[in-house]
Amino acid sequence: MATATLEIWRGDATGGEFKEYTTELTEGMVVLDAIHQVQAEQAHDLAVRWNCKAGKCGSCSAEVNGQPKLMCMTRMGDLPTDRPITVEPMKAFPLVKDLVTDVSWNDEVKKRIKPFKPRPPDFEDGSWEMHQSDIDRVQEFRKCIECYLCQDVCHVLREHHMHDEFIGPRFLVYNAALEMHPLDTEDRREDLRKSQGIGLCNITKCCTTVCPEGITITDNAIIPLKERVVDQAYDPVRKLIQLVTGR
Amino acid sequence: MEVSRHEHDVLIIGSGGAGLRAAIEASAGGASVALVCKSLLGKAHTVMAEGGIAAALANVDERDRWEIHFADTMRGGQYLSNWKMAEIHAKESPGRVRELEEWGAVFDRTKDGKILQRNFGGHAHPRLAHVGDRTGLEMIRTLQDHGVHQGFDDYQECTVTRLLKDGERVVGAFGYDRESGNFRVFQAGAVILATGGLGRAFKITSNSWECTGDGHSLGYHAGADLIDMEFIQFHPTGMVWPPSVRGILVTEGVRGEGGALTNSEGRRFMYDDIPPLYVNQTADTPEEGWRYVTGDRDARRPAELLTRDHVARCIVREVKEGRGSPHGGVFLDISWIKEKIPNGAEHIKRKLPAMYHQFKALADIDITEEPMEVGPTTHYVMGGLRVDPDTQMCTVPGLFAAGECAAGLHGANRLGGNSLSDLLVFGQRAGKYAAAYANEHGRGTLEEAQIEEARKEALAPLERQDQTDGAGPYAVQFELQDMMQEKVGIVREEGTLSEAVEEIAALSRRADLTGVTGDRKFNPGWHTALDLRHLLTNSEACARAALERKESRGAHSRVDFPDKDKEWGGFTVVLKRGSDGNMEVRRDALPPIREDLQKIIEEHG
Numbered sequence: 001m002a003t004a005t006l007e008i009w010r011g012d013a014t015g016g017e018f019k020e021y022t023t024e025l026t027e028g029m030v031v032l033d034a035i036h037q038v039q040a041e042q043a044h045d046l047a048v049r050w051n052c053k054a055g056k057c058g059s060c061s062a063e064v065n066g067q068p069k070l071m072c073m074t075r076m077g078d079l080p081t082d083r084p085i086t087v088e089p090m091k092a093f094p095l096v097k098d099l100v101t102d103v104s105w106n107d108e109v110k111k112r113i114k115p116f117k118p119r120p121p122d123f124e125d126g127s128w129e130m131h132q133s134d135i136d137r138v139q140e141f142r143k144c145i146e147c148y149l150c151q152d153v154c155h156v157l158r159e160h161h162m163h164d165e166f167i168g169p170r171f172l173v174y175n176a177a178l179e180m181h182p183l184d185t186e187d188r189r190e191d192l193r194k195s196q197g198i199g200l201c202n203i204t205k206c207c208t209t210v211c212p213e214g215i216t217i218t219d220n221a222i223i224p225l226k227e228r229v230v231d232q233a234y235d236p237v238r239k240l241i242q243l244v245t246g247r
Numbered sequence: 248m249e250v251s252r253h254e255h256d257v258l259i260i261g262s263g264g265a266g267l268r269a270a271i272e273a274s275a276g277g278a279s280v281a282l283v284c285k286s287l288l289g290k291a292h293t294v295m296a297e298g299g300i301a302a303a304l305a306n307v308d309e310r311d312r313w314e315i316h317f318a319d320t321m322r323g324g325q326y327l328s329n330w331k332m333a334e335i336h337a338k339e340s341p342g343r344v345r346e347l348e349e350w351g352a353v354f355d356r357t358k359d360g361k362i363l364q365r366n367f368g369g370h371a372h373p374r375l376a377h378v379g380d381r382t383g384l385e386m387i388r389t390l391q392d393h394g395v396h397q398g399f400d401d402y403q404e405c406t407v408t409r410l411l412k413d414g415e416r417v418v419g420a421f422g423y424d425r426e427s428g429n430f431r432v433f434q435a436g437a438v439i440l441a442t443g444g445l446g447r448a449f450k451i452t453s454n455s456w457e458c459t460g461d462g463h464s465l466g467y468h469a470g471a472d473l474i475d476m477e478f479i480q481f482h483p484t485g486m487v488w489p490p491s492v493r494g495i496l497v498t499e500g501v502r503g504e505g506g507a508l509t510n511s512e513g514r515r516f517m518y519d520d521i522p523p524l525y526v527n528q529t530a531d532t533p534e535e536g537w538r539y540v541t542g543d544r545d546a547r548r549p550a551e552l553l554t555r556d557h558v559a560r561c562i563v564r565e566v567k568e569g570r571g572s573p574h575g576g577v578f579l580d581i582s583w584i585k586e587k588i589p590n591g592a593e594h595i596k597r598k599l600p601a602m603y604h605q606f607k608a609l610a611d612i613d614i615t616e617e618p619m620e621v622g623p624t625t626h627y628v629m630g631g632l633r634v635d636p637d638t639q640m641c642t643v644p645g646l647f648a649a650g651e652c653a654a655g656l657h658g659a660n661r662l663g664g665n666s667l668s669d670l671l672v673f674g675q676r677a678g679k680y681a682a683a684y685a686n687e688h689g690r691g692t693l694e695e696a697q698i699e700e701a702r703k704e705a706l707a708p709l710e711r712q713d714q715t716d717g718a719g720p721y722a723v724q725f726e727l728q729d730m731m732q733e734k735v736g737i738v739r740e741e742g743t744l745s746e747a748v749e750e751i752a753a754l755s756r757r758a759d760l761t762g763v764t765g766d767r768k769f770n771p772g773w774h775t776a777l778d779l780r781h782l783l784t785n786s787e788a789c790a791r792a793a794l795e796r797k798e799s800r801g802a803h804s805r806v807d808f809p810d811k812d813k814e815w816g817g818f819t820v821v822l823k824r825g826s827d828g829n830m831e832v833r834r835d836a837l838p839p840i841r842e843d844l845q846k847i848i849e850e851h852g
C-alpha cells in the first residue's frame with residue numbers, strides 16, 4: 001500500500017504547528033482528497049474549506065509545499081515523494097483555524113467598488129446588442145473564481161500588509177471587468193488611483209503566475225487599467241469621447 | 248454561552264441562485280432581509296452549474312416560444328409536473344435572463360450580438376443561455392455583485408439547524424456560526440428555504456458537501472409536505488476515472504456540441520433505443536443528429552440528447568451487458584467533431600474550456616484528442632417541499648421555498664437548464680411574496696423553550712460520549728452513502744427498498760451514539776454530525792416514496808414494475824411528519840390540467 005506523509009498546519013490565531021499525518025495514496029488523488037482522508041480517519045476536527053472539488057468555486061485555497069494552490073486541483077502524484085508534503089493556510093489573511101482563513105476583507109473591498117451601471121437598453125425588450133469580439137476580454141476576467149490566491153501572493157498585501165491602501169490583484173481584475181464592459185458608463189479611475197492604490201502594484205506578475213483560471217491579470221487587466229488611469233489624469237476629454245462612442 | 252439575536256422581515260436560508268434572487272427581490276421591496284448560508288457567499292452549489300439557463304428567448308431559432316418550453320418541460324417531467332409552475336416558469340424565464348444582463352452578466356453572443364443559446368436534452372430548440380461551460384459562475388457572481396449593493400445583511404458560514412414556530416406558523420430559525428461555534432437566533436415575519444439539493448445522500452455524486460438537503464428536512468420537521476421524493480436525477484455523464492474524481496460532472500453541453508456516446512464496440516448505442524414519446528423528435532442516424540447540432544432546422548435531435556433518465560439507464564445497460572469502458576462507464580467523444588469542422592480542437596476548447604481543463608488536470612486526458620470515460624452520477628432532486636405555484640409558500644404558513652429544495656416544476660425528471668431558470672423565476676417570486684407576507688402578518692413570537700431545545704440538540708454530539716469506537720459521524724455518513732447508492736439508486740425494487748428503510752432506521756440510532764472530538768470552533772466533525780440528521784431524514788423520504796410508487800417513470804425505475812402505469816400518472820407521493828413523529832406516506836391526486844394548457848401539450852407533444 002502506497003502512502004503519503006503530510007505536514008498539515010494545525011492551530012488558530014493564537015498559534016500552531018505542523019503536525020505529521022500518514023495516509024493511504026490512491027490513483028489520481030488530489031491534495032484535498034488526502035486532507036479529507038486524514039480528517040475522516042485521524043483528525044475529525046481538522047478545519048478546511050471546499051465545495052466543488054473541481055476547481056470551480058475557489059474555496060480550497062492553501063499553500064502546498066509553499067506554493068499557493070487549489071487543493072482540489074493539485075494532484076498528489078505531481079508532488080515530490082521523497083519528503084513530506086506541507087499544507088498550510090494562506091498568509092495574506094488572518095487565520096481562523098488550521099487551513100481556514102478569514103477572507104471577509106475581500107467582501108468589504110468589493111462593496112467599495114462602484115457597481116455596474118449600464119447604458120439604456122438598445123431594444124424595447126430591455127436587451128442590448130453586444131458582439132463576441134467586444135466581450136472576449138471581459139469574459140476572461142469574469143472567469144475569476146475568487147480563490148484569492150493572487151491576493152495571497154501579492155507582496156503589497158502579503159509582506160507589506162497594505163490592506164487599507166491597496167485592493168489587490170483580484171479587485172483590479174474586478175475593476176477591469178467593469179471598466180471594459182461594453183455597456184458600462186461608470187468611471188472608476190479616480191478611485192483606482194486614490195483609494196484603491198493601483199500605483200502600488202509594481203508589475204511583478206506573481207499574481208498572474210498563480211491564478212488557477214489562467215487570467216492574465218497583469219498584462220490584460222492591471223497594465224491597461226494603469227494606462228487608463230494615467231490618461232484620465234492628463235486627458236479628461238478622452239473619457240468624454242469614450243462615453244459618447246461607447247468605446 | 249453566547250446566543251446572538253437578529254430580527255428581520257424576511258429570513259432567507261441559502262445563498263445559491265434561488266436565495267440570492269429572493270434576497271434581491273425582497274430587499275427591493277423595502278423589507279429588511281437576512282441571508283444565511285453554510286459556506287461563503289458566492290460559493291454555493293449554483294457556482295458549479297455548467298451548461299446554461301433555459302429560456303425561450305428565441306435568439307437562435309425564432310420559432311421558439313414559451314408554449315414550446317412549457318410543453319417540453321411537461322413531457323420531460325412525464326406529466327407529473329405542476330402545470331401552473333411549468334407555465335409560470337416558461338413565461339417568466341426570458342425576462343429573468345435579460346435582467347441578469349442588466350445586472351452585468353456577459354453571456355456568449357450570437358453573430359448578430361444577442362444572447363447565444365445552445366442545444367440541450369429534451370429542449371426542442373436551442374434554448375440555453377450560457378457562458379462557455381461556466382454558466383453557474385456567471386449567474387451567481389452577477390447576483391452576488393448586484394446583491395451586495397441592495398442592503399441585505401449576510402451571515403456567511405452560518406448553519407441553520409432548526410426552524411422556530413409560533414403555533415402553526417414559522418417565525419424564525421436557530422443556527423450556529425461555523426467559525427466560532429456560537430449560536431444565532433433569527434426572528435422573522437417570513438422564512439424562505441433555498442438550501443439546494445441532497446446529492447450527498449449517495450456515494451457517487453456531482454454535489455458538494457453542502458448538499459445534505461437541510462431545507463427539505465428542516466421544512467419536513469416543521470410540518471411541511473414533501474412531494475416527489477422518489478425522483479432523484481442521476482446525470483448520465485459523471486467522470487468515472489481516476490477514483491478520486493468519480494462523480495464529478497461532465498456537462499451535457501458536451502453532447503449539445505455534438506459529443507457521441509459509444510460503447511466498447513464503438514457503437515453509438517443511444518440510437519438503438521429511442522422511447523416512443525420522443526421518436527418523432529429524434530434523429531434516425533448520427534449523421535442527421537450532427538446536422539441538427541450544426542443548425543440544420545430540418546434535422547432532428549441526436550439520440551445523445553434524449554432525457555437524462557433515459558440516457559443514464561442506457562449507459563447502465565451497456566455496462567451491465569459487458570460493453571462498457573475499462574473503468575465501468577462508456578465513452579463520450581467530442582474529439583470526433585474535428586473531422587467535421589476546421590479548427591476543431593480550438594472550437595472544443597473555446598466551447599468547453601472547463602471540461603478541457605478538468606480532464607487535462609485531473610485525468611491526464613486531452614478531450615480534443617481522445618474520448619472521456621463517463622457514467623451516471625447523482626445530480627439533482629426533483630422532489631422537495633410542496634409549494635403554492637404562485638407564491639412559493641409551503642404547506643406551513645410563513646414558510647416559503649425556492650430552487651432545488653422546492654418541488655413541482657420538474658415532475659419525474661428535470662430537463663437540463665431548467666434548474667437555473669427555476670432559481671431565477673421562483674426565487675424572485677418567493678422573495679416578493681415572502682416580503683408581502685411579512686408585511687401583512689408582522690413578526691410572530693419566539694418561544695424560549697424551542698430555542699433551548701434547539702441549543703441542546705445542537706450541542707448533543709459534542710457533549711455525549713462517543714460509543715462507536717471513534718468511528719464518528721464520518722463512518723455513519725459513508726455507510727449511508729454506500730447503502731443509498733446500492734439500494735435506492737438508479738434501478739430499484741421492493742426487497743432492497745424495504746431493507747433500505749430498515750437500515751436507515753438502524754443508522755439513525757447509530758448516529759445518535761456518535762460523539763465528536765474537539766471544540767466548537769470550525770469543527771467539521773461536529774458539522775458532519777449535525778448534517779447527518781438531515782441526510783437520514785431525506786434518505787428515509789426517498790426510500791419510502793420509491794417504495795410507494797409501483798411503476799417506472801422518469802428518474803424512478805423499478806425492476807419489479809418496469810412499465811409506466813397510467814393510473815400512477817395521476818398521483819403524487821406525499822410525505823409528512825405524523826403526530827407520533829413517524830414519517831407518513833400518502834398519495835394525492837394531481838389537479839386536472841387547464842384546458843388551454845392541455846391543448847398546448849397536444850399541439851407540441
Ligand SMILES: Cc1cc2nc3c(=O)[nH]c(=O)nc-3n(C[C@H](O)[C@H](O)[C@H](O)COP(=O)(O)OP(=O)(O)OC[C@H]3O[C@@H](n4cnc5c(N)ncnc54)[C@H](O)[C@@H]3O)c2cc1C
Pocket residue numbers: 260261262263264265266283284285286291292293294295296297298299300301382383405406407408422441442443444453454457461462496626627649650651652663664665666667668670
Ligand atoms: C456540476 C453541476 C452542474 C449543473 N449544471 C446545471 C446547468 O447547466 N443548468 C441548470 O439549470 N442546472 C444545473 N445544475 C443544477 C443546479 O446547479 C442546481 O440545481 C442549483 O444550482 C441549485 O440552486 P439553489 O439556489 O437551489 O441551491 P444551492 O446553489 O445549492 O445553494 C444552497 C444554499 O443553501 C445554503 N444552505 C444549505 N443548507 C443550509 C443550512 N442548514 N443553513 C444555512 N444555509 C444552508 C448553502 O450554503 C447554499 O448557500 C448543475 C448542478 C451541478 C452539481
Ligand code: SF4
Pocket residue numbers: 153154155156168169200201202203204205206207208218222
Ligand atoms: S503584479 Fe502587481 S498586483 Fe500582481 S502580485 Fe505583483 S504587485 Fe501584486
Ligand code: SF4
Pocket residue numbers: 058143144145146147148149150151169170173210211212213214215217
Ligand atoms: S484572479 Fe485568479 S487568482 Fe485571483 S482570485 Fe480570481 S481566480 Fe483566484
Ligand code: FES
Pocket residue numbers: 049050051052053054055056057058059060061070071072073
Ligand atoms: S473545492 Fe472548489 S475550487 Fe477546490
